[in-house]
Amino acid sequence: MITRAFDRSAMSWSYEMHLQPMLSASDIEGLPFGSVFGSVPGHTVSKRHAHQDGEMFIVLAGRAVVLLGDEERELGPGQVCYLSPFGFHEIRNDHDEPFDIVSVYWEHIPSAVAVLDKAPPRDQLADRTLVFCPPPTPNGGLHLGHLAGPYVRADMLVRALRSMGRDARYVTGTDDHQSYVAAAARLRGTSPVNVATAEGDAIVATLRAAGVGVDRLTRPAGDPEHAGRIRKLLDLVAASPAVTEEERETAYCPSCELSLHQAFARGACAHCEAASDGEICEACGRPNEARELTGVQCRICGTAAVTRPERALWLDLNAYADELREYLRVSSTSPDLQILVERLLDEGLPPYRLARTSAWGVDLGEGRALDAWADLALTFLDAARSESEDGGPARIALFLGYDNSFYYAVLLPVLAFAAGLGEHLPAAFVTNQFLHLGDEKFSTSRGHAVWADDALAAAGPDAVRLALLRDAPEGRVTRITEERAGRLTEDPLYLAAHAWLDGFAALGDGAVPGTGAWTDAHREFYRYLNLTTRQLDGLVLPEAFSARGYVDLLESFVRRCAEFRATEEVARRVPSLAEEARTSLALEYLAAKVFAALAWPVTPGLAERAWEWLGLPGTPVREADWSFLPSGTRCTAPAPVSALTPAASGRS
Template sequence: MSWSYEMHLQPMLSATDIEGLPFGSVFGSVPAHTVSKRHAHQDGEMFIVLAGRASVVLGDEERELGPGEVVYLSPFGYHEIRNESDEAFDIVSIYWEHIPSAVKVLEQAPPRDGFPERTLVFCPPPTPNGGLHLGHLAGPYVRADMLVRALRSMGRDARYVTGTDDHQSYVAAAARLRGTGPADVATAEGDAILATLRAAGIGCDRLTRPAGDPEHADRIRELFARVAASSAVTEEERETAYCPTCDLSLHQAFARGACGHCGAASDGEICEACGRPNEARELTGPQCRICGTPAVTRPERALWLDLNAYAEQLRDYLRDSYTSPDLQALVERLLDEGLPPYRLARSSEWGVAVGDGQTVDAWADLALTFLDAARAESEQGGPARITLFLGYDNSFYYAVLLPILAFAAELTEHLPTAFVTNQFLHLEGEKFSTSRGHAVWADDALAAAGPDAVRLALLRNAPEGRVTRITQERAGQLARDPLYLDAQEWLAGFAALTERSGGQVPGTGAWTDAHREFYRYLNLATRQLDGLLLPESFSARGYVRLLESFVARSAEFRATEEALRQVPSLAEEARTSLALEYLAAKVFAALAWPVVPELSQRVWDWLGLPAQPVREADWSFLPSGTRCVSAAPGLATAAVSSADGRS
């Protein structure tokens, strides 16, 4: 017996044992009070129950089975066994590979079917202690907007939720260093951050701005009281890092040292490099960020949350949610090592006051603000699936602390069902650094190249699952992106086509095999791009590359069809050829809208289509007689932009 799929397995007979045997088989035993791993295969599979009783989960369906009963599992169907009884659940599994059946299952379940009718897309609120640089935008913000736009173009209800993380210790630290108040910093820098997001074409449907919300403190105190009532919360006195020079309790932004786990430079409470939590007093060589004095310790009383009390519930929650592989690896390691206790309130004057000179810990405040916003969205718009985009450095707070606070406050229905992470975008091989001036500011890049070019460059270089890099030279030439230039060149070519057809889109006529395959391609390419939008397979980088391929394929179609359009006897085929070209422009406008919204909207308007681009499941042709002016202003502007590097 071996332990696999979180159950005991023993191979039986297969084709390697008996020549010509058309199936494989395995004996399996799920121990009492155990849940097997949720998974899928390309094989068809059949369970024959030998002993015990358990629930077999097949997708959204659940069946209780006992001895002698049989169940069939279709290819690519997710399944697991929940054995809540006091005895083992024993089965024989017979499986076989039939590729036509597997392919048929995929064809009958296009990616679009995986999107819910309503989605809330959350992004961590930026800390308003300074402006945004390209490294910030390259993380969750543009990628989340890409998903929201795509969902809306499919007719789904999608809302973008973010804000500013006003109560962060980094805001209070910045205020001390600048000699001003934290509320002033949060307001001024927060306004600038939101202006930058708008300039990048990122629309926010719900903004959480605690410092400017007079009711925020009361709502957070109500949720905090629910957490504090948990049996896992105790009041304790513990040694805490302290600066005697500043008379300051050192935590988070106020502390600086080296991570005790990986040795990287780290602030208190979290290491950006390895993602592990720490207490400021656990840093190597801790010192005060404000004055540089080496830290000492002093005892402080506070509420502490025993995270380990919810470890199994956290495992169950994450097993039922989607987590990016890097985040999953970190959380599983933390769970295996044992979760540290977490301090819920800090000795600080900045934040939501909870008495005795303490305020709600900034990260606990952030998590409760998330739950408060999700609850409000649910009350106002109904239930929704929540997808959270986040930087890997925030993994502990969003994938551990947030769920556990929700468990304690009994708000689990407002947790994310999917976590989509990013690593870091580096400039010239090093992390962006505001303090060292090692940065390309988002406002400067947007002013120089325009939102489309900036978005496209950042999505192409999205740090998905890895650290990516951009050079200063490349950052200064964002409008020279190959897709940006090739798309504009292809679109500019429509001026000659519309002039030839009298400014009207023709209806289809006779079809050739090449026409049929190009039309098939337009629909298949759409499904491929749809698949890259699912949280489980989300890839901005892959999406941009497929869009690049789409433009190249469309340009190739025009080049090879040009000769056909000159032959008088093929006039009927020429009509279909031109109709397909205009359809390709319509498809491009809809598929590219999540990436380059301004260019896509110009194309959509030029085609005489209403409102914003619509992403059809099966593409319909433009009505015969649709008028497109030959000198399309939007496309002409784009063509000029590609020549001089401006947008």
């Protein structure tokens, strides 16, 4: 006889609850299940998670709410509940007493696979999604490193969602009030508004040339109502008890008579010793104050900084630490962002200065302007609230560079909590690291860059987008060489897709036949078209987004289609297989239709031309289960790859 007893002193902390082993196959040979005692302390919530196992909770003591997906049930002693495989679940104990259970779990792979089959990826997509990107700072043009981060990847998601019939809107703008704009204006001997306007116009034109379609564009310097709207939101924030007006020592340049912050300060990060501007370190992502930098000096004149007292509004970020933890617990976050924010929360969040001694930005009077990052966060909330009011509730996905993690995953949520606008925060964060040129970061000041406009003019938007999505810096630093940047049209997928589509010109008179007799190979190719579509659908879920994985699978798709043609061409010449030949040709034309829809997020120019060539209306549509082109459809042969010019290979 083997016995086990519930023993709190023998429990360990896992899944954000207490667990104690009970019985498993390691105790009893052949036992087809595992089991643990569990206890969720009062006023806590267990970790939200899923397993491939089926699981059963048997309640021993206490009461709590068990959540499975969108369902929730309150359970008490003697009750039992079953949790299906891959169902995200958690236990919320709002009472004083612990919630004690026995968990019994078992693996049955057919059941797990059946659950996945019944829940295809597109069923997890919201009906309406707002896709936000941090507005680029208009102090210079965009290089490939900029485009490779959030901008093209976010456009890829928007197109994929629209092709699946979802309402998706792309929101970005230009970050006009950044200190980097004011610093550039000083160095160029002009005004910040001139810099923001001219450089901002160029940035918008570059995004358009890259096929990035922006639905809502925020341009603060050119919006006469921006300051009034943002000041109203700041009033909501300032009403929070976590906001105080204090006098603190601040880095200062006596030569330029400048309060040094952000772009005006330069030194070394006190945490990682990397070169850093004021208020944020790009290398480690940690916030700082300019006066905390090692060897801080004025970027304008190089004078070593001194300090002086300045009075300003300060926000106690730590006052919202618990709300921030809960928000991030239920949001989808990338591992690098999660590591940073959890570390900052564990160390204690620093206070954040909401007003700067500056003449550039939203004027707050007395020679002060709203901090540029606070301005950016409130602009985000203003846009999100307006979008919801105009079009209804939406799920928000935010694409951002890792160096912006603090501002978007800490400062933005805390400002939203303080203003009572938490419902307009992102549900998913999709981050990126940096794309390097060779072994070093892109650098405008050192001329170490490949400008986006030059690459787009030379290779066209399709080739540029494909290269940046193939080498997207997702979860890691990636690299592109100057040689490869000059030969973007030689990408293997770019060439293979054109060559395969060119081959349709040799298939006959361009008339699509109806299907005839099917072979096993035909059946499996049709199955492949549908299964690959589902796989690619899964890679555009914001929570599982992978541009790199998408490009790899799309390239494999084109190879498979080319191989299907190569093996089928022989059979089409056999007179006794005329009925099978019709099915073969119908499948080829269907594959072109599938490709156009699947490629549209990556190479929109090529995809739209293929869609039009197939006689299909509008923009490419991604079907859940693919239907054949109508028999008798006449397709005009696509232009051969040799006839393509950069200007023709994408839509402006």
